[in-house]
Amino acid sequence: MSLKEQLKEDLKDAMRAKDLVKRDSIRAINTMIKQVEVDERKDLNDEDILKLIQKGIKQREEAAVQYKDANREDLESKELEQVEVFRSYLPKQLSDEELENAMKEIITEVGASSVKDMGKVMGVATKKFAGVADGKRINEMVKKLLA
Numbered sequence: 001m002s003l004k005e006q007l008k009e010d011l012k013d014a015m016r017a018k019d020l021v022k023r024d025s026i027r028a029i030n031t032m033i034k035q036v037e038v039d040e041r042k043d044l045n046d047e048d049i050l051k052l053i054q055k056g057i058k059q060r061e062e063a064a065v066q067y068k069d070a071n072r073e074d075l076e077s078k079e080l081e082q083v084e085v086f087r088s089y090l091p092k093q094l095s096d097e098e099l100e101n102a103m104k105e106i107i108t109e110v111g112a113s114s115v116k117d118m119g120k121v122m123g124v125a126t127k128k129f130a131g132v133a134d135g136k137r138i139n140e141m142v143k144k145l146l147a
Helices: 003-017 020-040 046-069 073-087 096-110 115-128 135-146
Strands: none
Touching (some): 003 046, 020 073, 046 073
């Protein structure tokens, strides 16, 4: 079952269960998908949809921080609840230990020895770990290992 079909089924289930957070989150994902499909006149595959979901997570996390700064806990919690629903559609994320071990392999593979070689490592790592590790986590791990 494709991710689009899964979203459609989950939306129906959320509406039947009157789960407003899940319903609204899935509708937001579907809106992002439709927007890109209309703008670019192409059907998105599962990989493209996963990238959109990651982008949506990042947007909602940033919004939650802004709401927290503005003392709007109600809106902050709503954003964080949506983040959890979005994350449920991503593949299982690598643990810090798994990511560190994999990054060490990539560093030796590309022959990186200092922070100056970070670009080489990041290029390989972001392609290899698309969907299973956030770019920010990858970046922090590379900095830690090359420092």
